[in-house]
Amino acid sequence: MTTSFLDSLDAGRLCWDELQPFPREDPAEREAGDARVAHLVELLAGQLDPEEVDRIRELPAGLVEALKRHGYFAMSVPPELGGLGLSPYHVFRLIEGAAGWSPTAGLLLGLQNTAGAPALLPALPPGPVRDFVSRRIAERATSGWADTEPAGHNNAAPGTTATPTADGTAYLLDGEKLFIGNGSIAELLVVTAVVPDPDRRRVCVCFVDTSSPGFSVVSNVDFVGFAGLPNGYLRFDGVRVPRDQVFFTAEDDVRLSPTVAAVAILGRHTMMATPAVAIARRCLEFSADFVNRRTIDGRPLGGYDQIQRIVAATLADIFAIESVVAWNLLGCALTDRWFERYVTKNIATLAAWRVADRTVSLFGGEGVETPASKRRRGVPALPVERLFRDARMLRVAGGVDFQADHVAGRLLLSRYYGPAQRRPSGTVADADPDVARDADLTPANRDHLRAAAAEIRRFKQTCLNVVARHHSLPSLLVDEERLVLLGGLARELLTMSVVLARAASREAEDGQVLADVYCVQARHRLDDLWRRLPYGAEPDYAKLSTAYLSGGS
Numbered sequence: 319m320t321t322s323f324l325d326s327l328d329a330g331r332l333c334w335d336e337l338q339p340f341p342r343e344d345p346a347e348r349e350a351g352d353a354r355v356a357h358l359v360e361l362l363a364g365q366l367d368p369e370e371v372d373r374i375r376e377l378p379a380g381l382v383e384a385l386k387r388h389g390y391f392a393m394s395v396p397p398e399l400g401g402l403g404l405s406p407y408h409v410f411r412l413i414e415g416a417a418g419w420s421p422t423a424g425l426l427l428g429l430q431n432t433a434g435a436p437a438l439l440p441a442l443p444p445g446p447v448r449d450f451v452s453r454r455i456a457e458r459a460t461s462g463w464a465d466t467e468p469a470g471h472n473n474a475a476p477g478t479t480a481t482p483t484a485d486g487t488a489y490l491l492d493g494e495k496l497f498i499g500n501g502s503i504a505e506l507l508v509v510t511a512v513v514p515d516p517d518r519r520r521v522c523v524c525f526v527d528t529s530s531p532g533f534s535v536v537s538n539v540d541f542v543g544f545a546g547l548p549n550g551y552l553r554f555d556g557v558r559v560p561r562d563q564v565f566f567t568a569e570d571d572v573r574l575s576p577t578v579a580a581v582a583i584l585g586r587h588t589m590m591a592t593p594a595v596a597i598a599r600r601c602l603e604f605s606a607d608f609v610n611r612r613t614i615d616g617r618p619l620g621g622y623d624q625i626q627r628i629v630a631a632t633l634a635d636i637f638a639i640e641s642v643v644a645w646n647l648l649g650c651a652l653t654d655r656w657f658e659r660y661v662t663k664n665i666a667t668l669a670a671w672r673v674a675d676r677t678v679s680l681f682g683g684e685g686v687e688t689p690a691s692k693r694r695r696g697v698p699a700l701p702v703e704r705l706f707r708d709a710r711m712l713r714v715a716g717g718v719d720f721q722a723d724h725v726a727g728r729l730l731l732s733r734y735y736g737p738a739q740r741r742p743s744g745t746v747a748d749a750d751p752d753v754a755r756d757a758d759l760t761p762a763n764r765d766h767l768r769a770a771a772a773e774i775r776r777f778k779q780t781c782l783n784v785v786a787r788h789h790s791l792p793s794l795l796v797d798e799e800r801l802v803l804l805g806g807l808a809r810e811l812l813t814m815s816v817v818l819a820r821a822a823s824r825e826a827e828d829g830q831v832l833a834d835v836y837c838v839q840a841r842h843r844l845d846d847l848w849r850r851l852p853y854g855a856e857p858d859y860a861k862l863s864t865a866y867l868s869g870g871s
């Protein structure tokens with residue numbers, strides 16, 4: 319059985335043995351993956367100029383068709399349906415490669431492959447819905463996942479309704495969806511909707527052909543980053559969806575079915591972490607270019623202490639994202655390591671944000687100067703400011719950053735109020751006398767490992783204290799600050815543990831020093847989260863904000 323870091327968090331004891339041996343990609347698969355990445359990047363480079371796309375805010379004509387022709391719109395789909403049949407890790411590497419050339423192209427591919435109909439296929443049981451979706455995938459339909467609505471993504475149920483027709487052969491879809499990736503070009507949309515039944519409110523997924531009467535793209539949505547990404551504000555006005563295109567599960571909300579939830583979590587993981595790691599890597603390359611051509615007072619910039627720290631921190635952040643992704647995907651099944659995959663959205667996008675932010679500072683004026691302006695001056699037109707805009711977007715798309723920590727905290731702690739057989743233990747496991755005893759780590763990393771183990775103990779005890787304070791789930795849910803902080807602590811502890819496990823595997827050159835740099839930074843962030851956690855006297859945030867929002871001064 320595949321192990322999960324949740325075992326450690328639930329026990330309050332770092333299960334170091336479960337992180338060993340650290341997963342590795344099969345060398346033959348790696349070679350095949352490298353070749354495919356090279357092909358995709360070459361295809362993109364021949365068709366798409368990222369600067370031009372940023373300027374005109376549109377993808378080149380013919381790009382989508384070219385990607386489809388080579389199977390890149392069906393990466394994980396079985397070959398018998400015209401797909402490439404790739405593993406989740408291989409899909410990750412391919413989309414990351416595309417995002418390295420153009421984050422917009424990466425997100426386009428992410429939306430299609432990890433959120434659209436091809437991603438849902440493994441969750442569909444044999445039957446008419448699966449047959450319909452398979453046929454449309456084989457026809458290479460462009461797809462997207464339409465869930466967010468103008469009223470807000472975080473509402474528990476969609477406002478869009480699917481009303482059964484009198485003869486029972488179809489549903490009529492009414493509502494609006496907003497910010498839908500690929501929505502303005504999609505041929506087959508996956509749309510969440512509620513069946514308006516006073517006795518049993520059910521949320522279903524409708525596979526909607528966008529050629530159906532009543533469907534319209536109200537407007538194209540344009541963002542500060544990811545320029546050119548097809549994104550739409552969509553309307554469904556009595557769209558007739560045949561019964562065989564509507565998917566229900568035993569759960570009242572299809573999104574809560576274990577397989578659909580696993581597909582959604584894996585998809586969000588890959589869609590968000592691929593551009594994140596690609597942006598971080600490009601920033602690193604740009605940093606090297608800048609530092610190596612710059613001197614200050616006749617001394618190479620790379621010789622200064624602060625600059626060395628910046629470059630090292632970026633290297634370590636990239637090492638951390640890569641390590642977590644390998645842990646999440648290699649040798650795992652669809653439903654494995656769901657918690658790790660869920661929190662990786664923030665692990666990857668916050669790391670990418672740190673990298674982009676420090677790269678802007680490193681570049682000084684050139685960090686906020688447009689490539690066109692750089693070209694006019696005759697300096698390398700590195701698009702740092704564009705990647706900075708893209709990186710900021712990643713903290714919103716797929717769930718706002720603090721909200722993602724909030725949900726992670728809720729997922730962890732709500733289990734303490736669930737059925738007894740699934741409830742985490744009510745005690746903290748005995749401490750391991752020395753978790754670092756046999757770890758193949760440098761003295762500094764052994765110290766980090768002991769610190770991680772101690773913090774995992776403290777984390778478990780804190781969860782128990784918070785649960786003891788809230789005798790019911792509704793009471794816990796009001797305590798948003800604690801949930802956000804615990805969600806943040808959990809992802810930092812996961813990343814630190816996984817980074818150390820990878821370093822101990824001696825698989826990566828410089829793994830030990832990368833882990834050391836990463837853990838030092840992570841421990842500063844952990845200290846900050848712990849400092850904010852205790853209950854006690856706090857400023858009256860509610861009073862201040864309520865007074866202002868209700869029209870006070």
Ligand SMILES: Cc1cc2nc3c(=O)[nH]c(=O)nc-3n(C[C@H](O)[C@H](O)[C@H](O)COP(=O)(O)OP(=O)(O)OC[C@H]3O[C@@H](n4cnc5c(N)ncnc54)[C@H](O)[C@@H]3O)c2cc1C
Nearest residue numbers: 463464465466470471472497498499714715716717718721
């Ligand atoms: C580039 C991009 C691509 C996207 N692609 C898609 C897509 O393909 N399909 C799709 O369905 N959506 C997509 N989205 C939408 C995206 O998932 C949402 O924008 C995001 O989840 C935030 O939701 P919202 O904009 O509706 O804000 P809201 O959910 O309305 O949130 C507004 C504010 O309220 C806060 N908030 C919400 N709930 C709570 C709470 N309980 N307690 C405290 N604060 C709360 C939020 O954190 C936020 O600060 C995309 C967005 C972007 C930017």
